[in-house]
Amino acid sequence: MEIREELRDINRFAKAELTEDQVYAFSVRLCDNEVDRDFERFDTAALETLGELFLGKSGIFDHQWSAKGQTARIYRTEVVREEGQITGMGDVSCYLKGYAYMLRTERNQDLIAEIEGGIKKEVSVGCSVAKKTCSICGADVTGMPCEHRKGERYDGKVCHVMLEGAKDAYEFSFVAVPAQPAAGVVK
DSSP, X not given: OOHHHHHHHXXXXXXXXXXXXXXXXXXXXXXXXXXXXXXXXXXXXXXXXXXXXXXXXXXXXXXXXXXXXXXEEEEEEEEEEEEEEEOTTSSEEEEEEEEEEEEOOTTTHHXXXXXXXXXXXXXXXXXXXXXXXXXXXXXXXXXXXXXXXXXXXXXXXXXXXXXXXXXXXXXXXXXXXXXXXXXXXXX
C-alpha cells in the first residue's frame, strides 16, 4: 500500500492530520486458527469478525488496561490465508494481521528501537467470543465445561476449545509469552 493510503487510514483515528515523519507504522500477527498454548483456537469466521472489531483498538503492555500504557493504535486489518500451510487440525492456516501506528516522540523512540531490533515482538489479544465449543464432543462450553479436558487426548485427538462468534476486541498487548506462539510483530 502506498504511504498516502496508509496515512489516510491512520488519520481516520487521529484528531490532527499526521504526516509521515510523525508516525511509526508496523504490522502484527494478532491471532490465528492454530491450537494455542491454552488449547484454544479461533475459527476463520471469528478471525474475519475480529478484523473489523480490532480497527481503532489500542496497543498496550501486558493486558494492563490503563490509559498510561496506550502506545499504538490499529488502523487496518486483514485475514491472511497461508495457502500450502496446514494447521495441526488440517485446516488451511490463516491469521489476523493488524497494521498499527504510534507517534514518533522522544518518549517512544526506545520502544521503536526495541520493535525494530526484534526485542519487543510478541503480542497477545484481548477479546471476547460468543461461543466456545469442545473439539471432542461439540458441546458449547462457554458457561459450563463438558467432561473433556483441554490438552488431553481422546481417541488420538487432542482436546481443545474452538472460539467462535467474536463479540468484541479490547486491545492487543506486547507480552513476554503469548498464548499463540506465532503472534507478534512481522516484517
